[in-house]
Amino acid sequence: VLKSLPITDTISAVSCGVFGNIPVLDLDYAEDSKAEVDANFVMTGKGQIIEIQGTGEARPFSKDEFSALMQLAEKGIQELTALQQKAIG
Secondary structure (H helix, E strand, O other), rough: OOOHHHHHHHHEEEEEEEOOOOEEOOOOOHOOOOOOOOEEEEEEEOOEEEHHHHEEEEOOOOOHHEEEEHHHHHHHHHHHHHHHHHHOO
């Protein structure tokens, strides 16, 4: 029997994109299929980056747009981390 869970951190992944020139977190299919920019972020609950993938689907994107997507991703990861922490107690 484990006296404590051998979990040192959580891991979450989110999708972000630019749809209608607006950065969006967790695009639905309709948005994703027509997004100008598509990005996926995988991060730990402590905010460390595991993977980032971004593609200019319809056009190139700027550093400012990337920064906005990264901020949305961090927000989404924080929300998922809180749910995971609640689930494992």
